[in-house]
Amino acid sequence: EGHYIFKDEL
């Protein structure tokens, strides 16, 4: 699920 990491961004 590594690529979900940036989805805390807006």
Added chain:
Amino acid sequence: MNIFRLCGDLSHLLAILLLLFKIWKTRSCAGISGKTQLLFTIVYTARYLDLFTSFVSVYNSVMKIVFLTASYGTLYLMFYKFKPTYDHNHDSFRILYLIVPALVLSFIIVHVYTVMEILWTFSIYLEAVAIMPQLFMVSRTGEAETITSHYLFALGSYRALYILNWIYRYYTEDFLDWITIMAGIVQTILYCDFFYLYITKVLKGKRLSLP
């Protein structure tokens, strides 16, 4: 959260509020591209559907709600309340030329084939080019009001600050998301000409006008 990310978000927020302020204060949306505003509304809607599916933080959710509300509010002001002031003759960029390639690309280069993931990816690609109708409008009219220039500068700075944030995150979290990074770089490059004009003209107190 790091300082680049925070400054990026605040810059983005400032841009959106500046635009609303400008329209409300002057009772006019002259010089503003309704097409760019429509594209940004599509971007936020496609990306922030995850408000219903995942919770990150209060900060994250509040900002998403503010961006969504402000973008729909801007559309309301432009296409309803102050519609007579909307300069649609100069807002002639064909947005399907942006929407269709962004949609196609989001089916080709995407991490996972789910509806949410494709919508998120589409929003990243579309955001990268969403400013083009606005820049096209400025180039057609050959000028921009000072407050519109501030709006564009804040909006362009936001993604440039995000690039610094991604570099920082690479060193601290050892992770890169090439989709956001490549799109973010394209987005920032589109503003370069404008940044140059902003620094050489607007910051020296002159009006932004093209030679």
